[in-house]
Amino acid sequence: MGANGxxxxxxxxxxxxxxxxxxxxATKLFGGLDETxxxxxxxxxxxxxxxLYGHLAAVSDAMFAQLxxxxxxxxxxxxxxxxAPDKTVELPSGAVVKAxxxxxxxxxxxxxAKLSPAEWVERHAVVSEEDFAKEPHRNRFTxxxxxTAHLGFHLGQAVLAR
Amino acid sequence: MGANGxxxxxxxxxxxxxxxxxxxxATKLFGGLDETxxxxxxxxxxxxxxxLYGHLAAVSDAMFAQLxxxxxxxxxxxxxxxxAPDKTVELPSGAVVKAxxxxxxxxxxxxxAKLSPAEWVERHAVVSEEDFAKEPHRNRFTxxxxxTAHLGFHLGQAVLAR
Numbered sequence: 001m002g003a004n005g006x007x008x009x010x011x012x013x014x015x016x017x018x019x020x021x022x023x024x025x026a027t028k029l030f031g032g033l034d035e036t037x038x039x040x041x042x043x044x045x046x047x048x049x050x051x052l053y054g055h056l057a058a059v060s061d062a063m064f065a066q067l068x069x070x071x072x073x074x075x076x077x078x079x080x081x082x083x084a085p086d087k088t089v090e091l092p093s094g095a096v097v098k099a100x101x102x103x104x105x106x107x108x109x110x111x112x113a114k115l116s117p118a119e120w121v122e123r124h125a126v127v128s129e130e131d132f133a134k135e136p137h138r139n140r141f142t143x144x145x146x147x148t149a150h151l152g153f154h155l156g157q158a159v160l161a162r
Numbered sequence: 163m164g165a166n167g168x169x170x171x172x173x174x175x176x177x178x179x180x181x182x183x184x185x186x187x188a189t190k191l192f193g194g195l196d197e198t199x200x201x202x203x204x205x206x207x208x209x210x211x212x213x214l215y216g217h218l219a220a221v222s223d224a225m226f227a228q229l230x231x232x233x234x235x236x237x238x239x240x241x242x243x244x245x246a247p248d249k250t251v252e253l254p255s256g257a258v259v260k261a262x263x264x265x266x267x268x269x270x271x272x273x274x275a276k277l278s279p280a281e282w283v284e285r286h287a288v289v290s291e292e293d294f295a296k297e298p299h300r301n302r303f304t305x306x307x308x309x310t311a312h313l314g315f316h317l318g319q320a321v322l323a324r
Binding site: 006007008010011012013014015017018021022042043044046117118120121136137139141142145146148149150152153154155156157160 | 168169170172173174175176177179180183184204205206208279280282283298299301303304307308310311312314315316317318319322
């Protein structure tokens, strides 16, 4: 144990910090655009920013159930931002997505901070207890790392539309 | 301690796994392109794939020194892929970048696997001992997480050029 907590608590703290840095960067990037700015495509013929904004909000919202942190807040986003590709259904306004974004990430931050390191390596909800016994890496922590990578992946695209 | 190692070793293992997934994805994406394919831009007027390929190799190569894992292998990449923006200097061929990519990531994998969880939360080389005492999150682990995010960021851009 070091001066600043156990090794395991430091590892979790670093990971939550990196997740939050991605969230904060996205909050600033998308939140600083008006409705017209959010209609821009990241490259010709590719996703619009409004779609990526809602897509990332929907993926984060799904984490409540996947990490077993409670009920998700915006299941209605799935049909718009996960199941449908961009430009196939009418999307809500940027203001609506922004409100959901703030709500989801504010509550995720609170709920994730409550988990102990031992709870982070427990299984996530997308794997059965039987499969988890064989594949113990399918835990909450690996899911958070995957979601952090996913967020960075789309942030890299979003900055191209600046 | 669980059936599969300590909590801290599981957290480190998950993180190395996520890093390696990003590396493998990039290896496949860039490594599967010929010299012509690597000349494509991720969006009109933006970076070419050959530049991102070398940029990511250079950033990974710098990790040897930053994580205190030994001497870096390709310091000559810095001038081409870190200090210079794309299209300002002549770049090496895709074959040259690919050889460096394989070498750097192969050795990084071996060296990173040797670090214990306690060593992961030791300071990285870019922070002084004095500053680290005040900011203990500036450790090797946080640097690995940051590099994983950086890799994902550019992967998101690279897939747009497919």
